[in-house]
Amino acid sequence: MGSATFSSDILRGHTETVILKILLAGDSYGYEITKRILEDSEGRIDIKDATIYTAFRRMELDGLICTYWGEATGGARRRYYSITDKGRKVYAEKLEEWTDIDRILNTLIRK
Amino acid sequence: MGSATFSSDILRGHTETVILKILLAGDSYGYEITKRILEDSEGRIDIKDATIYTAFRRMELDGLICTYWGEATGGARRRYYSITDKGRKVYAEKLEEWTDIDRILNTLIRK
DNA sequence: TTATATATATAAACAGATTGGATATATAAC
DNA sequence: GTTATATATCCAATCTGTTTATATATATAA
Numbered sequence: 001m002g003s004a005t006f007s008s009d010i011l012r013g014h015t016e017t018v019i020l021k022i023l024l025a026g027d028s029y030g031y032e033i034t035k036r037i038l039e040d041s042e043g044r045i046d047i048k049d050a051t052i053y054t055a056f057r058r059m060e061l062d063g064l065i066c067t068y069w070g071e072a073t074g075g076a077r078r079r080y081y082s083i084t085d086k087g088r089k090v091y092a093e094k095l096e097e098w099t100d101i102d103r104i105l106n107t108l109i110r111k
Numbered sequence: 112m113g114s115a116t117f118s119s120d121i122l123r124g125h126t127e128t129v130i131l132k133i134l135l136a137g138d139s140y141g142y143e144i145t146k147r148i149l150e151d152s153e154g155r156i157d158i159k160d161a162t163i164y165t166a167f168r169r170m171e172l173d174g175l176i177c178t179y180w181g182e183a184t185g186g187a188r189r190r191y192y193s194i195t196d197k198g199r200k201v202y203a204e205k206l207e208e209w210t211d212i213d214r215i216l217n218t219l220i221r222k
Numbered sequence: 223t224t225a226t227a228t229a230t231a232t233a234a235a236c237a238g239a240t241t242g243g244a245t246a247t248a249t250a251a252c
Numbered sequence: 253g254t255t256a257t258a259t260a261t262c263c264a265a266t267c268t269g270t271t272t273a274t275a276t277a278t279a280t281a282a
Contacts, residue, residue, distance in 0.1 A: 008239050009269070010212055013120030015238080018219045031260050041215045051239050053262060058238085075259030076247045098220050101121055102213065104152045108129045109209050119270050120238070126269080142229050162270050164231060169269085186228030187278050 005046050015047065015055050016064070017098065020091040023065060023083040030056065030079070056081060064090055116157050126158065126166050127175070128209065131202040134176065134194040141167065141190070167192060175201055 022033055030052050037045050059065045064087035070080040083091070133144055141163050148156050170176045175198035181191040194202070 006208065006212060007124055009124030010208075012123050012238055012269090013118055014216060014220065021220055021222070024222070029260080037219065040219055044211065044215060045219075048240060049261075050241080050263080054238075057262095072247075072260075074248055076245090076261070078260065095220060097117065097121075098216070100155065101117060102217070104155060105125060105209070106213070108148065108151055108156070109125065109132055109206060111132070111135070123238090123269055140229080159271060160230075161232080161272080165269075168231095183229075183278075185279055187230070187276090189229065 005044050011045060011047065014098075015051065016059055017091065017094040019052070019055060019059070019081075020064065020083060020087055020094070023081060023087070024091060027080045027082045029070065029081065059087070062090075063087075116155050119162075122156060122158065125209075126162065127170060128202065128205040130163070130166060130170070131175065131194060131198055131205070134192060134198070135202065138191045138193045140181065140192065170198070173201075174198075 018037060019033060022028060022036060028036075030049065034047050034049065034052055037047055056065065056067070060067060060081075063084060065081045065083055067079055067081050070078045072078050129148060130144060133139060133147060139147075141160065145158050145160065145163055148158055167176065167178070171178060171192075174195060176192045176194055178190055178192050181189045183189050
């Protein structure tokens with residue numbers, strides 16, 4: 001139980017930040033990002049496809065990312081996402097915010 | 112803007128853990144806990160009264176805390192909360208979980 | 223008497239995440 | 253050829269913790 005995936009509330013508010021960070025390294029698509037997060041989180045963060053696609057739509061509306069159809073290599077078609085200048089700016093802000101949250105939550109949660 | 116209070120999504124999933132940690136040090140009541148969190152978070156976490164009272168109700172139903180009316184000293188009546196054995200056990204689990212989340216989110220969010 | 227700080231509580235709304243379902247392509251196994 | 257599996261996207265309905273708005277009540281200072 002203790003090593004299962006985290007409750008969805010834990011990720012809430014960080015999903016966009018994590019997606020932006022991955023897109024900083026280069027364009028990618030939903031399925032790949034989901035797999036990447038699962039790997040990089042020691043198998044503990046299993047973002048559902050519906051979650052990531054609704055996040056994409058929201059972020060596109062907010063101008064953080066833009067999208068284009070790409071070719072698939074052995075599977076269904078892929079919709080690629082690219083981070084915008086605004087997206088880079090928002091990522092920088094969220095990174096700074098995380099640094100603060102991290103310090104403060106450690107104070108509040110630990111003895 | 113950068114130093115304002117955090118979005119409510121950031122606290123989501125941690126509210127109960129923070130309340131349990133405060134109750135570990137001794138019984139307390141809603142108003143005091145809210146003030147305490149605001150102080151200990153450098154003024155960045157301003158939990159709304161409705162949030163804390165609904166959390167109390169949820170936690171009491173789950174058997175993490177129990178409650179009793181106390182006397183007020185210069186103000187309205189107070190409802191005190193006390194952590195139960197189950198609450199102490201859940202806190203220990205959440206603390207362990209936070210240790211993991213902290214490490215993993217730092218990996219996912221930072222370059 | 224007015225304003226402010228102290229203190230609790232509930233209904234309705236909000237928003238990000240999940241569940242469940244649908245659709246579609248390519249490849250490996252039977 | 254048919255089935256199973258991996259790849260890949262998307263939407264409607266639902267869930268759930270938090271907020272907004274509102275109500276209630278006591279004590280003290282201006």
